Amino acid sequence: MYIAHYKSVSSPEEFFSTVRETLDFPTQVEYNKKRYLLNATHQAYTNSQIKRIVSFAQENKIEYDVKV
Numbered sequence: 001m002y003i004a005h006y007k008s009v010s011s012p013e014e015f016f017s018t019v020r021e022t023l024d025f026p027t028q029v030e031y032n033k034k035r036y037l038l039n040a041t042h043q044a045y046t047n048s049q050i051k052r053i054v055s056f057a058q059e060n061k062i063e064y065d066v067k068v
Contacts, residue, residue: 001019001020001021001043001044001045001050002019002020002021002022002023002025002041002042002043002044003016003017003018003019003020003041003042003044003050003053004016004017004020004025004038004040004041004042004068005017005038005039005040005041005042006029006031006036006037006038006039006066006068007036007037007039008034008035008036009034009035009036009037010034010035011034013034013036014036014039014062014063015031015036015057015062015063015064015066016053016054016057016062016063016064016065016066017065017066017067017068018065018066018067018068019044019050023041025038025041025068026038026068029068031066031068
């Protein structure tokens, strides 16, 4: 399973995508009228790894589970 991390090109905002089975994430997306670039793709082998990514996002006030 994979989770993509996107960063805004015009502000410090960022988000994590929903979990996908494949690596077919777009390199650029528009979300909330802002343009984001794919920063990294994280591979999660287990549910505990996904939970750690979500926990990191929550602790740092980063949106997560965003459908792209």
